[in-house]
Amino acid sequence: MKxxxxxFMSSGLLATTSVLALGLVAPxxxxxxxxxxxxxSSNALAxxxxxxxxxxxxxxxxxxxxxxVTIVLLDEDQNLLSHGSGFIVRADGLxxxxxxxxxxxxxxxxxxxxxxxxxxxDIVGFDRQGNDLAVVELRGTHQLxxxxxxxxxGESRIGDAVYAIGSPQGIRNTLSSGIISNxxxxxxxxxxxxxxxxxxxxxxxxNNQGQVIGINTRMLGAPVTSSEGNVIGTARTxxxxxxxxxxxxxxxxxxxxRLGMAAPTPRSERVVxxx
Numbered sequence: 001m002k003x004x005x006x007x008f009m010s011s012g013l014l015a016t017t018s019v020l021a022l023g024l025v026a027p028x029x030x031x032x033x034x035x036x037x038x039x040x041s042s043n044a045l046a047x048x049x050x051x052x053x054x055x056x057x058x059x060x061x062x063x064x065x066x067x068x069v070t071i072v073l074l075d076e077d078q079n080l081l082s083h084g085s086g087f088i089v090r091a092d093g094l095x096x097x098x099x100x101x102x103x104x105x106x107x108x109x110x111x112x113x114x115x116x117x118x119x120x121x122d123i124v125g126f127d128r129q130g131n132d133l134a135v136v137e138l139r140g141t142h143q144l145x146x147x148x149x150x151x152x153x154g155e156s157r158i159g160d161a162v163y164a165i166g167s168p169q170g171i172r173n174t175l176s177s178g179i180i181s182n183x184x185x186x187x188x189x190x191x192x193x194x195x196x197x198x199x200x201x202x203x204x205x206x207n208n209q210g211q212v213i214g215i216n217t218r219m220l221g222a223p224v225t226s227s228e229g230n231v232i233g234t235a236r237t238x239x240x241x242x243x244x245x246x247x248x249x250x251x252x253x254x255x256x257x258r259l260g261m262a263a264p265t266p267r268s269e270r271v272v273x274x275x
Contacts, residue, residue, distance in 0.1 A: 052209060054161070054208035054209070055208055055209060055210055057163065057175065057177060059210070060163050060175075060206060060208065060210045061163075061165065061175050063210040064087075064147060064163075064165055064204065064206050064210050064212075065114050065165055065173055065175075066114050066115075066145040067087050067088040067114070067144070067145045067146055067147040067204075068085065068086075068087050068088075068114055068147070068165045068166065068173055068203060068204060069085065069086045069087065069088065069095060069111050069112060069113055069114065070083060070084075070085060070086075070111070070112040070167040070170075070172045070173070071083065071084045071085065071086050071095070071097055071101055071102065071109065071110070071111055071112075071121075071136070071202060072109075072110045072111075072112065073101075073102065073104050073107040073108070073109060073110075074107060074108045074109075074110055075106075075107060075108075076106070081104055081107055082101075082104065083167060083170055083199055084097060084098060084100075084101030084102075084166075084167070084199060084200075084201040084202045084203075085097065085101075085165075085166035085167050085199065085200055085201060085202040085203030085216070086101070086111070086136070086202045086203065087147040087165075087202075087203065087204045087212065087215075088144050088145065088146050088147060089135070089146060089147060089149075089254060090146060091142070091143050091144050091145075091146050092137075092138075092141070092142055092143070092144075093119075093121075093137055093138030093139075093140070093142040093144060094124070094135055094136075094137050094257075095111060095121065095135060095136050095137070095138070096133070096134075096135055096202070096215060096250060096254075097133075097134055097135070097136060097201075097202030097215075098132045098133065098134065098201045098202040098215065098217055099126045099127065099131075099132045099133055099134040099266040100132055100201065100266075101134070101201050101202045102123055102134050102136060103126075103134070103265075103266050108120060109121045109122065109123060109136055111136070111138055112172065113144070114172075114173050119138045119139060119140060120138075120139050121136040121137060121138050121139060122136060122137055122139065123135075123136050124136060124137050124257060124262055125257060125262020125263055125264060126262060126263045126264070126265060126266045126267060127249075127253045127256070127262070127263065127267065128256065128261070128262070128263045128267055129249075129252075129253075129267075130267055131188075131245055131249050131253065132217050132218075132245065132266075133215070133245060133249070133250065133253045134266075135253075135254075135257050135262065147204055147206075147212050148210065148211050148212065149211065149212050149247045149250060149251060150207060150209075150211040150212060150213045150247045151247075152187075152247065152248055153183060153187050153190060153213055153214070153246040153247055153248055154187060154248075156180055156183070156190070156207060156213055157180065158179075158180050158181065158182060158183065159179055159180060160179060160180045160207060160208065161177065161178075161179055161207070161208045162177070162178055162179060162180055162192050162194050162205055162206065162207060162208075162213065163175060163176070163177050163178075163194060163205070163206050163207075163208075164176045164177075164178075164192075164194040164195070164196050164200060164203060164204070164205050164206075164216055164242070165203055165204055165206070166196070166199060166200035166201075166202070166203025166204075166216060167199040167200065167203070168195075168196065168197035168198070168199045168200050169197055169198060169199050170199055171199075176194045176195040176196070177194055178192050178193030178194030178195070178240075178242075179192065179193055179194075180192050181193050181241060183246075187246055187248055188245065188246055188248070188249050189214075189217075189243055189244065189245055189246060190205070190213065190214050190243070190244050190246055191220065191241055191242070191243055192205060192214075192241070192242050192244060193240055193241060193242075194242060195240060195242075196216050196219060196242040197219075200216045200242075201216060201217060201218070202215060202216070202217075203215070203216050204216070205242075205244040211247075212247055212250070213244070213246065213247050214244030214245055214246045214247060214250075215244055215245050215250060216242055216243075216244045217243055217244055217245050218242070218243050219241070219242055219243070220241035220242065220243055
């Protein structure tokens with residue numbers, strides 16, 4: 001199985017058609033596509049500024065990138081099925097990603113670290129609350145760099161600079177930048193303009209201090225309606241807007257994982273709609 005990773009270590013490009021892309025039509029409309037949910041709180045519009053100086057994009061990349069990984073799924077013949085991203089949340093090899101990145105049946109999970117080294121991993125579990133979250137754990141003993149979670153999305157404001165690191169179209173550990181465009185009223189998801197593409201799923205969205213404020217999950221899609229006017233899904237778009245699950249939700253899920261209570265399978269139809 002390890003031999004299947006050779007192609008990734010010699011090049012940053014994964015030559016594959018990813019199944020992580022949004023389909024032309026997905027079965028359910030995520031709540032973030034519903035207009036009434038995008039009602040920014042007063043905190044999101046606050047004019048107070050942080051006393052800590054912002055890092056440059058290069059400094060942010062150097063700080064965060066060592067903890068960002070590429071996740072691949074392999075079939076029984078070691079063929080690449082799909083790929084996504086993730087980030088290390090515990091030094092012994094616990095990795096956060098999206099549920100849809102690792103939810104394929106009968107697939108082996110491989111992880112390529114930022115330095116090009118590769119390992120097999122096991123799925124630990126999925127979020128019981130229906131968020132598109134999962135954790136995997138590297139096999140073997142490790143002491144790895146860890147991404148730092150922001151205390152809360154409540155400390156972020158619309159207009160703040162953000163950065164996405166992941167493997168768009170299989171190009172490993174790629175950086176893009178943008179701003180926070182909106183925050184869900186319940187602070188569970190954040191909309192941003194940092195470019196993301198298939199393969200970015202599961203990678204971190206970080207602030208100008210290099211702290212993870214969210215996990216990139218999907219590209220914003222327009223609602224698709226039936227001839228009767230009912231919303232039946234979302235359409236893939238190229239409007240440059242991405243959606244990330246916030247650090248608050250990640251932190252809650254990590255507590256569940258520590259308690260050994262993560263779900264053994266994805267628990268929400270929303271996970272399917274993100275592909």
